[in-house]
Amino acid sequence: MAQAAEKKSSFKKSVQDSGTGEVLGKMLSKEGQITRSQLKEAEEIQKKTKERISKIIRRLGYMDEDSIIAFLARQMSIPVTNITDDKPDPSLMKFIPWDMAKEYMVFPLRGDAKILRLAMLDPTNFNTIEAVGSRLKKTVKPSVVSEKNLADAYLKYYKIKQEEYDEIVRLAPVDDGPAEEEDIKTVDDLGSLISDAAEDVSIEGGEEIDESDQVGGAADAAIVKLVNTILIKSVTDGASDIHIEPFEKSYQVRYRKDGVLHKAMNLPLNIKLALVSRIKIMAMMNIAEKRRPQDGRIKLRLGKGRAIDFRVSVLPTLFGESIVARLLDQSKLQIDMTKLGFSRKMLDRFMELLHKPQGLILVTGPTGSGKTNTLYSAVNILNEPHVKILTAEDPVEFNFAGINQVNVRPEVGLTFASALKAFLRQDPEVILIGEIRDLDTAEIALKAASTGHMVFSTLHTNDCPSTVARILDIGIQGYMLSSALVGVLAQRLLRKICQDCKYEVKKIDRQMLVDEGVPKETVENFKVFQGKGCVVCGGSGYKGRVGAFEMMEATTAVRDAITSQVSEGQLRKIAIKDGMMTLRMDAMEKVHNGITTLNEALGKTVLVKEALPAYLLNPDELVFDDGDLIIKEGNTDRNFYQLLQGHLAIIKNGRIVGEISQPFEYFGEMSSLMDQPRTATIKSRGKSVVKVFPGDKLRQTIEDYPDIAMKIIRSLVIRLTEADKKISQMGQKQ
Ligand SMILES: [Zn+2]
Numbered sequence: 001m002a003q004a005a006e007k008k009s010s011f012k013k014s015v016q017d018s019g020t021g022e023v024l025g026k027m028l029s030k031e032g033q034i035t036r037s038q039l040k041e042a043e044e045i046q047k048k049t050k051e052r053i054s055k056i057i058r059r060l061g062y063m064d065e066d067s068i069i070a071f072l073a074r075q076m077s078i079p080v081t082n083i084t085d086d087k088p089d090p091s092l093m094k095f096i097p098w099d100m101a102k103e104y105m106v107f108p109l110r111g112d113a114k115i116l117r118l119a120m121l122d123p124t125n126f127n128t129i130e131a132v133g134s135r136l137k138k139t140v141k142p143s144v145v146s147e148k149n150l151a152d153a154y155l156k157y158y159k160i161k162q163e164e165y166d167e168i169v170r171l172a173p174v175d176d177g178p179a180e181e182e183d184i185k186t187v188d189d190l191g192s193l194i195s196d197a198a199e200d201v202s203i204e205g206g207e208e209i210d211e212s213d214q215v216g217g218a219a220d221a222a223i224v225k226l227v228n229t230i231l232i233k234s235v236t237d238g239a240s241d242i243h244i245e246p247f248e249k250s251y252q253v254r255y256r257k258d259g260v261l262h263k264a265m266n267l268p269l270n271i272k273l274a275l276v277s278r279i280k281i282m283a284m285m286n287i288a289e290k291r292r293p294q295d296g297r298i299k300l301r302l303g304k305g306r307a308i309d310f311r312v313s314v315l316p317t318l319f320g321e322s323i324v325a326r327l328l329d330q331s332k333l334q335i336d337m338t339k340l341g342f343s344r345k346m347l348d349r350f351m352e353l354l355h356k357p358q359g360l361i362l363v364t365g366p367t368g369s370g371k372t373n374t375l376y377s378a379v380n381i382l383n384e385p386h387v388k389i390l391t392a393e394d395p396v397e398f399n400f401a402g403i404n405q406v407n408v409r410p411e412v413g414l415t416f417a418s419a420l421k422a423f424l425r426q427d428p429e430v431i432l433i434g435e436i437r438d439l440d441t442a443e444i445a446l447k448a449a450s451t452g453h454m455v456f457s458t459l460h461t462n463d464c465p466s467t468v469a470r471i472l473d474i475g476i477q478g479y480m481l482s483s484a485l486v487g488v489l490a491q492r493l494l495r496k497i498c499q500d501c502k503y504e505v506k507k508i509d510r511q512m513l514v515d516e517g518v519p520k521e522t523v524e525n526f527k528v529f530q531g532k533g534c535v536v537c538g539g540s541g542y543k544g545r546v547g548a549f550e551m552m553e554a555t556t557a558v559r560d561a562i563t564s565q566v567s568e569g570q571l572r573k574i575a576i577k578d579g580m581m582t583l584r585m586d587a588m589e590k591v592h593n594g595i596t597t598l599n600e601a602l603g604k605t606v607l608v609k610e611a612l613p614a615y616l617l618n619p620d621e622l623v624f625d626d627g628d629l630i631i632k633e634g635n636t637d638r639n640f641y642q643l644l645q646g647h648l649a650i651i652k653n654g655r656i657v658g659e660i661s662q663p664f665e666y667f668g669e670m671s672s673l674m675d676q677p678r679t680a681t682i683k684s685r686g687k688s689v690v691k692v693f694p695g696d697k698l699r700q701t702i703e704d705y706p707d708i709a710m711k712i713i714r715s716l717v718i719r720l721t722e723a724d725k726k727i728s729q730m731g732q733k734q
Contacts, residue, residue, distance in 0.1 A: 021054050024072070034062045088109045106128060114139060116139070226271075227275060241255070244267075258542055291316055310325040362485070363375050371491055379400075382430050389428060391406065392406045393407060436458070449486075463550055463608075465571040485559070487552060491549050496544045500543075501533060502529050529597065548586045553578070582605075622690050622692055629681065630668075643660050646688025648688060658726055669695075672696075
């Protein structure tokens with residue numbers, strides 16, 4: 001404490017604090033936590049708003065509250081307290097009545113005759129320490145507390161009103177302030193807003209206004225209000241993107257909701273320039289630049305410390321600049337993996353893959369398939385204090401505490417590959433690389449994944465097997481990929497049926513379901529639901545979205561297949577045999593469970609023809625030596641076979657009546673089909689290799705897989721023709 005006391009007196013001499021945190025601000029700047037110009041900016045704002053400096057610094061995004069508290073505790077050698085956990089002594093409250101607590105932003109924790117332990121929002125405010133100390137005639141020992149925790153304690157112990165609570169914890173500015181930081185809560189009547197904006201601008205001269213007027217126009221109250229409303233409405237409507245598009249004769253706003261664009265409003269053409277300028281100002285773009293595309297960001301405050309980021313892109317088109325704003329609402333980011341749409345079983349498997357000590361996990365799907373969300377969720381599961389996580393993203397969409405995120409900027413040479421190289425020198429456990437697009441990135445990613453790092457990345461491919469094919473196409477050798485790969489996850493987003501108007505569709509063409517991949521044995525009980533359309537879902541019958549997933553684990557068989565660089569179709573078969581559910585299978589299960597509609601499942605996933613059942617994919621292979629019996633005349637077993645290698649003799653009544661020598665020829669199917677004992681004996685001549693298929697599946701195979709049925713029939717016909725020839729030859733000889 002001696003050290004702290006020393007610091008205390010030196011600060012006390014140099015600065016007098018009026019209670020808004022001047023000392024704290026100077027301390028942060030002096031110790032290099034914020035720059036001098038950042039402090040200056042905060043102080044300028046403080047002159048107008050009289051807020052606490054720490055609040056302004058937090059709002060400007062220069063430091064978060066946890067960092068400020070940790071800094072204070074370290075710098076002043078004082079403890080951080082959590083008042084409610086600390087079980088304060090309520091009898092002390094009579095010494096510090098509410099108006100005093102509020103004035104100094106303090107809370108009495110514990111005390112004896114001499115010492116009072118005081119929770120303080122700003123322990124650098126020595127005037128407070130002195131004032132409280134002299135009033136209570138005790139030595140005050142400060143602890144630092146967070147704003148929310150202090151407000152919570154006030155609510156609990158001093159029983160303050162909700163408005164008072166809100167006032168303490170709000171991060172938004174308290175004055176009228178610059179319009180873009182305005183605390184906006186409600187959406188006004190849209191129609192009148194639009195016409196107000198149009199009137200205001202037309203007074204200024206409509207389309208012909210020059211540069212300076214445009215800025216004036218952009219700052220117009222009506223335009224400001226309209227733009228705010230367009231942004232707010234997207235949030236309240238649950239949209240993901242806003243499109244503001246100029247056409248020759250119209251100017252329209254469309255919102256993308258659950259992946260579908262809806263027209264939201266028509267704007268008057270004459271506000272085009274003012275509106276674009278206003279958005280450029282908010283997104284800190286160059287308003288004079290009209291010929292080139294620009295990118296920016298808008299931070300919109302929604303009261304109570306909730307902020308929503310928009311990533312804004314402006315693109316010059318034939319009829320003016322088109323604006324797209326994407327909502328990056330942190331509160332909307334669903335990083336709870338159990339809510340993404342994984343089945344329990346698949347989630348368990350995925351969790352196991354995540355926690356492997358090293359390896360590569362790829363998440364794939366087209367743009368807008370939710371793969372970023374899944375990746376963030378996965379990485380967030382691994383986000384623990386002892387794990388160092390580095391990400392390279394293009395661009396960083398959401399910030400996570402405890403994760404080092406890097407924005408890739410190819411224009412200055414910071415590519416995914418160069419970021420990855422730098423990462424390896426930073427000794428991380430987990431690396432997320434936004435996308436693998438080239439050999440360079442792929443090679444380093446694989447190197448990292450096989451040298452003790454868990455590496456996550458994405459690709460733009462359709463499903464798991466094609467992801468492997470893409471990596472091999474890039475130029476990676478099969479053995480390199482197979483040794484590093486842990487698993488691939490492909491996904492799509494399906495619209496969810498509105499739970500308020502859901503009903504079961506009874507009349508369904510069962511054959512169509514079979515054609516679309518529902519297994520024959522379950523098709524009779526397969527359920528289909530949809531939404532009627534109601535107020536809750538705005539008449540669409542859908543509300544929200546859910547993921548459909550295909551997960552390919554790098555099992556031994558899958559690894560072997562990747563090493564030998566088998567075809568995509570072959571890899572798919574092997575993966576399915578090893579338990580992979582295809583996207584279509586998963587989507588159909590979500591249909592049956594009433595989560596999504598048949599239309600969504602059929603529209604967003606494809607039926608993979610190679611999705612054969614395991615018994616057809618990888619039947620047992622048997623090796624026979626010369627003279628070995630494969631089928632015995634008179635037996636009643638029902639299996640059927642396919643010759644892979646070698647020669648077989650067909651023997652009837654002790655005489656060889658034919659042979660089977662054509663590779664891939666089927667035999668033994670007659671008994672399964674006719675349900676009769678074997679009519680001939682079949683023996684191996686020399687060494688042969690034969691596949692065995694279960695006979696009880698033959699009917700189903702012929703019905704379900706016409707290609708295979710044709711091959712079986714062809715084998716049968718060839719054999720019968722040959723036997724026929726042989727018999728007639730024998731007849732001639734006799
Ligand atoms: Zn509904």
